Amino acid sequence: MADARFFDDVFEVVRQIPRGRVTSYGAIATFLGSARSARMVGWAMNASFGLLPEVPAHRVVNRNGELSGRLHFSTPFLMQELLEAEGIEVVENAIIDFDKHFWNPSDLLK
């Protein structure tokens, strides 16, 4: 526990995101206890880049349902393709029915 770093915690949560579901940076930050440090989550994802599919970073978007991190993938369309492959409809870099696909990390405790 003492050795656990913020990045590791973020990866742990992202890894638990069910297939076909998505969540937001802010939701993860809130779940970790720091709603104000949502930027840290995004930064953690930067380190997770390349760990796919071990860490499904494509299932993490901003609170607007937009694929803000698409430019960080190997290709700008990879993120969208991965989401569509899971049945998530994406138009103009935004997730359709984001609230329906939204997955809250607190569901882990359910």
Add this chain to the structure above:
DNA sequence: TGGGTGACCATAG
């Protein structure tokens, strides 16, 4: 040791 950075979020103009 200190300062810059960022795949965000919320508020104000």
Add this chain to the structure above:
DNA sequence: ACTATGGCCACCC
């Protein structure tokens, strides 16, 4: 409705 700005704080050099 859109743009600008501040806060946030773990990590890296």
